[in-house]
Structure formats: C-alpha cells, structure tokens
Amino acid sequence: MSLYMVIENFRNRDAVPVYRRFRDRGRLAPVGLSYVSSWVNEKLDRCYQLMETEDRALLDQWIANWSDIVDFEVYPVISSKEAADKIGPRL
Secondary structure, eight states: OOEEEEEEEEEEGGGGGHHHHHHHHOOOEEEEEEEEEEEOOOSSSEEEEEEESTTHHHHHHHTTTTTTTEEEEEEEOOOOOHHHHHHHHOO
C-alpha cells in the first residue's frame, strides 16, 4: 500500500460546496482507495488528506468526482519511521 498526502484547495476559498457534497454523497472514493485522516486549516479553504491505495489511478478517479469545486495537489509520502529506516544507522 502507498500513502498519499492530498492537498485540497477549495475553489473560491469556499468550503460550503465541498461540505454539502460530502454531506449529500459521501467521500465518493472508489473501492480500493482508503481515507486515513484529514485536517482542515482555520480559514476553511484548504484540506490536507492522507489517502492509501495500491493503485495510484484510483486517486485520479476520486479527484475527478471533486475537480469542479476543488484543486488538488498529490504527494506520495512515507512515515517518519520508514524515512529513518531508509537513512539507516549513522556510521
């Protein structure tokens, strides 16, 4: 499984359409794409969402369901522990 940090910038800095759609239709994520957690900034115009999937194309399917009201940035990420393991012990 791969983790992705998804930054959602709400169009026109307006969270209302986003939260209305979420309330009415849910996350709209395809099977195989899992929501892990999310945080919204205090201005309510940006969301940081951690998603998990084995198939990166599922993120694109999910994004298509929201791209009329949200602009997306997607970054593959690893945990801090995984990063430390990659670095290895100091010599």
